[in-house]
Each structure stands twice: as structure tokens, then as C-alpha cells.
């Protein structure tokens with residue numbers, strides 16, 4: 001029996017739609033997974049190393065499952081999609097949320113080594129690309145039922161403005177934003193591709209960023225950083241749309257206006 005929170009877009013031809021949310025054992029990804037599950041979707045949770053947390057969440061959320069994969073490894077990106085398809089038999093939504101950062105003052109150019117650039121690109125840019133490629137056939141098959149499939153990339157306001165924890169991080173998110181638009185134009189109308197670009201969000205990643213928190217409290221028109229649930233609300237709106245594509249939606253509490 002499906003809970004009455006199920007939305008029209010969560011069930012197609014009697015089958016629950018399946019959403020893979022990468023990096024969903026913590027922070028923004030966990031909130032998106034919880035939100036999509038409460039909207040009636042089957043959620044495939046994923047993380048790199050927090051296996052026990054992933055299994056506990058899968059046990060808690062109805063119809064959910066958990067998969068471990070290190071997305072810095074290209075072969076593990078492809079096998080993640082294979083494993084989700086083997087378990088659930090379909091894939092309708094791919095949320096690329098797993099991401100890493102490195103805090104380096106922008107003026108410390110020597111500190112931002114090629115090794116750091118490569119590490120951030122592997123997880124923040126190349127992994128979403130490989131995942132979309134591995135998922136394309138399944139997403140196109142989903143769209144044959146009459147509702148476009150969906151890719152949602154969790155980017156950052158740092159990919160839109162000259163800001164962010166470091167230049168390599170900001171550039172990796174700018175690349176993800178541009179990839180979003182190029183893929184949206186390429187994969188339409190079967191697959192919608194959008195990006196959500198949060199400003200500061202209170203997650204384990206940013207727990208110690210007291211300067212940024214003070215900045216958001218003082219300067220952002222909304223007077224605070226986002227909660228993961230604020231971002232999950234927007235993610236759900238994008239996932240449940242049947243029309244939106246090619247957009248990079250900045251969710252920074254209005255900070256870009258200041």
C-alpha cells in the first residue's frame with residue numbers, strides 16, 4: 001500500500017519511480033532522499049564510506065536501498081548505476097549530490113595544487129558526467145512512459161559568482177553548471193537536466209565555517225544560511241516538474257543581491 005503522500009509523478013504504470021541520490025548519507029543529499037521518499041518515490045541511497053549510516057537510512061525509508069561506491073573511481077560510477085538497475089529494474093531520476101571541497105584562500109595560488117584540482121574534478125565534474133552516461137539508456141526508457149526523466153546536479157553559488165571555499169572548487173561547480181546546460185540541450189525532450197546552486201547550507205561540511213555563517217546571518221537578505229530541508233524542497237520542485245530544463249537555480253537566501 002502506497003502512502004497518500006504519493007504524487008502523480010511518483011507512480012508510473014503502477015511502478016514506483018526510482019531516484020538515485022548520490023551522497024545521500026549526510027547533509028543536503030540525505031534531506032533530498034528523505035523528501036523524495038516521503039513523496040512516494042523509491043530512493044536508492046549512496047555514499048563513499050558511511051555504509052552503516054546508509055544501511056540505517058535504507059531501513060528507515062520505505063522502499064529505499066543503499067549502495068556504496070567511491071565516485072572518484074570511474075568504474076565504480078558505472079557499477080553504481082548497474083547495481084541500482086539490478087536492484088530496482090528502472091531509474092527515473094538521478095540526483096548528483098555527492099561532492100567535495102577544499103578550503104584554500106583564493107590568493108594562495110600555490111596551495112591549490114594540480115592534485116587538488118584533479119581530486120575535485122574527479123568527484124564534482126567527471127563523476128556526474130560518467131553517471132549520466134551510464135544512466136542515459138535507463139532514463140530514456142523511463143521517458144517512454146510519457147514523463148521526462150530527470151537529472152539534478154547539486155552545484156553551488158560559487159559556480160555562478162567569483163566566490164567559494166577555493167578557486168578549484170568554484171571552477172568545478174561552474175563546469176558542472178555549464179555541463180548541465182549542454183546536457184539539457186542534448187538530452188531533451190526525454191531527459192530534463194537542471195542544477196541547484198545553494199549558497200551556504202548548514203551541513204557537516206560547513207559546520208566549522210563560522211565566518212561564512214556570520215556573513216550569511218548579517219548580509220544575506222534572508223538573514224541565515226539554508227537548512228538542508230530548504231534545499232530539498234527546491235530539489236523536489238525541480239524533480240516533480242515535467243517541463244523545467246537547462247536551469248541553474250541559485251538558492252542563496254538572496255546573498256547574490258548584496
Ligand SMILES: NC(=O)c1ccc[n+]([C@@H]2O[C@H](COP(=O)([O-])OP(=O)(O)OC[C@H]3O[C@@H](n4cnc5c(N)ncnc54)[C@H](OP(=O)(O)O)[C@@H]3O)[C@@H](O)[C@H]2O)c1
Nearest residue numbers: 023025026027028047048049050070071098099201203205
Ligand atoms: N553545504 C553547503 O554549504 C553547500 C553549498 C553549496 C553546494 N554544496 C554542495 O552540495 C553537495 C552536498 O554537500 P553537503 O554539505 O551536504 O556535504 P556532506 O554533508 O559532506 O555530504 C557529502 C556526501 O557525499 C558523499 N561523498 C563525498 N565524496 C564522495 C566520493 N568520492 N564518492 C562517493 N560519495 C562521496 C559523502 O559520503 P561519505 O560520507 O561516505 O564520504 C556524503 O554522503 C556537494 O556537492 C556540495 O558541493 C554544499
